[in-house]
Amino acid sequence: MVTAPASSETTDRASEGNPRRIVVAQELGYCWGVRRALDIIQDAADPQHPIAPIGDIIHNPQVVTRLRSRGVVGAGSVDEADGRGVQRVAITAHGMGPHLAKEAAAHNLELIDTTCPLVTKVQRLAQKLVRQGYFLVVYGDSYHPEVRGVLGWAATSKSVAAKHIEDLPWNAKRGEKGEGKIAPPRKVAVVSQTTKNIDELMKFANALQAMVVPEGGEFRLCNTICEPTSERQNALKRLVHDDQVDLILAIGGRKSSNTARLAEVGNQMGVSSHHIEGIQDIADDWLQDVTVIGLTAGASTPDDVIQEVVDYLVAKGYAPPEGGIRPVDPDYVPAY
Numbered sequence: 366m367v368t369a370p371a372s373s374e375t376t377d378r379a380s381e382g383n384p385r386r387i388v389v390a391q392e393l394g395y396c397w398g399v400r401r402a403l404d405i406i407q408d409a410a411d412p413q414h415p416i417a418p419i420g421d422i423i424h425n426p427q428v429v430t431r432l433r434s435r436g437v438v439g440a441g442s443v444d445e446a447d448g449r450g451v452q453r454v455a456i457t458a459h460g461m462g463p464h465l466a467k468e469a470a471a472h473n474l475e476l477i478d479t480t481c482p483l484v485t486k487v488q489r490l491a492q493k494l495v496r497q498g499y500f501l502v503v504y505g506d507s508y509h510p511e512v513r514g515v516l517g518w519a520a521t522s523k524s525v526a527a528k529h530i531e532d533l534p535w536n537a538k539r540g541e542k543g544e545g546k547i548a549p550p551r552k553v554a555v556v557s558q559t560t561k562n563i564d565e566l567m568k569f570a571n572a573l574q575a576m577v578v579p580e581g582g583e584f585r586l587c588n589t590i591c592e593p594t595s596e597r598q599n600a601l602k603r604l605v606h607d608d609q610v611d612l613i614l615a616i617g618g619r620k621s622s623n624t625a626r627l628a629e630v631g632n633q634m635g636v637s638s639h640h641i642e643g644i645q646d647i648a649d650d651w652l653q654d655v656t657v658i659g660l661t662a663g664a665s666t667p668d669d670v671i672q673e674v675v676d677y678l679v680a681k682g683y684a685p686p687e688g689g690i691r692p693v694d695p696d697y698v699p700a701y
């Protein structure tokens with residue numbers, strides 16, 4: 366890769382005391398729940414007694430690779446882990462349905478549970494809403510382990526995962542009659558995957574509410590987007606607003622939902638934004654005519670991966686962020 370040439374406009378701005386520089390969101394990278402899950406796994410890790418998380422322990426390939434050397438190697442299922450001779454399986458921070466504990470017990474395997482307490486809260490809330498007679502809509506990606514886990518705890522056919530109104534089993538408002546019209550039941554509640562974008566959740570909820578409330582329908586929205594996710598999105602909005610950012614790089618594993626949402630927030634604010642896994646994904650032409658680069662990172666992105674991106678951009682002629690990549694408060698615990 367070659368250094369992006371400074372445009373005449375860029376040079377002008379630099380000479381006005383506005384040099385090319387990197388700014389970072391005040392909240393970025395590892396969230397409390399991921400740090401907690403990694404602490405549990407790292408404390409338990411022992412190459413002589415491997416652990417098989419069911420799925421990626423976190424959605425970051427660099428961390429998954431590092432843990433492999435300590436005997437933590439993911440498996441697709443409890444069956445697969447048992448077949449490999451592993452005696453310990455783990456639930457990831459995203460959580461899992463109740464079937465997993467039963468399967469582990471049936472195979473006589475030790476179970477290490479790293480489910481984020483903020484995900485557990487959604488699982489319990491889903492159960493409560495079902496008990497109260499609501500049809501449960503989980504706003505999120507139907508394939509995501511967290512969403513599948515919440516639906517597993519809800520344990521009812523009166524539930525669905527949906528990210529768009531078109532994903533729902535209904536296409537009409539309550540009271541609308543006509544061929545092919547399917548209206549929602551009287552009571553519908555929504556919980557959200559913890560890492561979703563609040564603006565998108567509100568659009569979805571408003572549209573669904575309009576379908577449910579006619580004719581005495583009851584609609585309930587439970588905003589279960591977690592505090593660290595909201596903070597990362599809000600910190601990015603403040604960064605765009607306060608620092609006149611020209612480009613946003615959101616750093617995180619390709620499977621990281623919350624990193625994808627950060628890039629989405631940046632694009633919605635009119636700033637060209639890219640979800641990158643690391644420096645290998647940065648295209649030279651993105652940096653053309655760019656004076657201020659805003660950096661953010663998903664909840665499962667370690668500091669050294671963020672620092673690597675900073676070092677790469679510094680080598681391209683950008684001033685590093687004042688005060689380093691982030692203020693870290695190891696004692697911070699979100700409300701739940």
Ligand code: SF4
Nearest residue numbers: 396398399481559591
């Ligand atoms: S993103 Fe939120 S719910 Fe997910 S692990 Fe982090 S704190 Fe927990």
